[in-house]
Each structure stands twice: as C-alpha cells, then as structure tokens.
Amino acid sequence: MEIRNYQASDERGWVRCRVLSFLDTAYYDDVHREKEKFENPSIELVAEKDNQIVGLIDIEYDTEDEKVCSEEGTGGMIWHLAVHPDYQNEGIGSQLMERASEEAIKLNLEFLEAWTRDAGNSAAWFEKNAYRQVDEYYHLYLSDQDMAHTVQPGDDNLQPLYMFAQYTGDNIEQFESIERKYKCMCYIRNL
Template sequence: MTEIREYRDSDAGSWLRCRLLSFFSTEYFDDVVVERPAFENPAHRLVAVDGDIVVGLMDVEIFPDRATIAVLAIHPDHQRRGLATRLLDAVLPRLSVDVLDAWTRGDAAANDWYRRSGFAEEFRYLHVYKTWQDEGVVPPEGVDRVVTAFMHAPISAEAAMRERFGRVHVCRQYVRKL
C-alpha cells in the first residue's frame, strides 16, 4: 500500500528520481534539478511512498494570499492510480488560504487532472525557447551571440513565436477556490 506522508531528508535521492522520471515524457522534460529546491515561504512537502521509494510528490508553497503547487510528480510506473488526487486530498486540509493555484504546460493528462480536481484555467502565457538553430534574438552588449534562451511572451504572440522558434509551450495557470 502506498503511504502519503511528509517528506524526509532521507527521501532526497528517491524524490529526485521520481521527479525526473515523471517529467521525462512531458513538455517539462528538461526541467532537471540536481537537488530538491528550497522555498522562501512556508511549504507543505508531501510524498507518496511505496516502502522507502518515493513514487509521487507534491510541494505546495504558501503565500499570504494563496498557495501554489510548486511541483506535482508521479513516477511513470505509478501513474493513473489516484496518487495525485491522494496527495491533493492530503494537502488541502493543511491550507489556510482561500486559493490554490498551479502552473502547467500542454500535457493532456495533467490538464485533465487539474480540471477534474476542481481547478479552472485562469491565465495563459508562452514559454519560448531559443536554441542555436533559431535566429532573431539580439544579444546584450558584450555577448557575441545567444546560443540558448528561455523567454516569456504573451499568449497573443503565439503564432509569431511559433513561426520564429522551434520550441514554444503554452503555460497555463489553474486556480481552485478553497
């Protein structure tokens, strides 16, 4: 039976593997971290464990006016078994704010889960990646050329960004009133 509990320092390696493998087949495939990110604000850090192995994780950072799901990841071998919902159900009673939000890209399963879980899409913008193959980014003074860049753009510029750059993602904010 998979247990939902607070993250422990001894979970670090397993937490990283779970996050990496769960992101690998999504539009966040290159959002690789080599250590668990710290938060400036209070946070709830939950894990789903099978024995001592992290198979799911949810970190929720608490701000004065809202809480934000900073990361939600389910190991590919454990997806579609209700773990994301169990993690959400475990964190909701711990929240003392009126709004929970989350940001995601175009992964159909993630977007469907947020909608099924009572979230509504509230805002969109673009994540635009410039690679060495893409033209049209002016380097700052003192830089010969921009090889790689990660940029934000308004959703209204989607067609133009897709025409100029090979990798463009719609980033969606989902909000759930509590």
C-alpha cells in the same frame, strides 16, 4: 501506499521520482538535482510505496508578510507535483492533492495555484481535480537557428546560442517557426 510529510532522508528518492515523472512531459529538461528549500512556509508531502518515493507535492504558501501566489487572496503555490511513471493512473496524484488540500484548509488558505503547460495531459488532470484556468502566457525555446532572427546583445564577444524566454504579448503568431513553444497556464482551485 502511505502519504506522509517529506523528511530530509527522502531527498534522493524525491529527486529520482521527480526526474522520472517529468521525462515524458513538456518539462523533461527541467531537472533538479536537489530538493529546493522554500523561503516561506510550505506543505511538503510524499507518497511512499514498495519502500520508494512514488509521488510528491510541494506547496509554498502566502503569509501576511510575503506573497508567493500570483492571484489575490491567501493561497498556496504548487511548485512540484509528480507521480513516478510506474505508479501513475492509480489515484496517487489525486490522493496527494486531497491530502494537501486538507492541510491547506487547516492553514486557512483560500486557494491553490498551479502552472502547467498545454502539452501532455496535466491540464486535463487539473481540470478533473476541480481546477479552473485563470491566466496564460508562453514559454519559448529558441534554437540556434531561431536565434538568428532575434535581437543579439551589443557585445560581439558574447553570442547566445540558445534561449528560453517567456512571452506575455498577444502576437504569438510571429513565432510560428519556433518549434518548441508552450502555452503556460495558471490553474486555481478554491478551497
């Protein structure tokens, strides 16, 4: 297994690895069909094994002019971290994280930031990899039935059928009947 910088010819393998790795997670429908291009400088690494991309990490980082992270200081935001399901639990995710952290230290970044949901084992994985939780809010997926109980727009010709929303208040209990909801948690690792 080789960890190296992402290159343009990796894009197809990157997309396939990311989609497959998220299939069994709370992010299963967060599908990207292309790799995004970041506006700010970034660390973009892939793990290659058996002639395919089996892991990836993308970190866009703060500069003097632009802030990417939500926490104070100069940090790097982990936008994507994924290991192909056939290659999970082999240490690839940890090695990607360590390599990315080494690069971040060379760039004088003070911390890495990651957001993940409370379903699945990714939060536990971050905690085992020296991250601590510093913030949280909720992601809500409202079905057509849930929508019947929420505010509708004034235009009768426009009827939303589903909704994806974030909730930052402290009365999550009011959404008890909504089946698909996640706590979205911010994790920080000091470098």
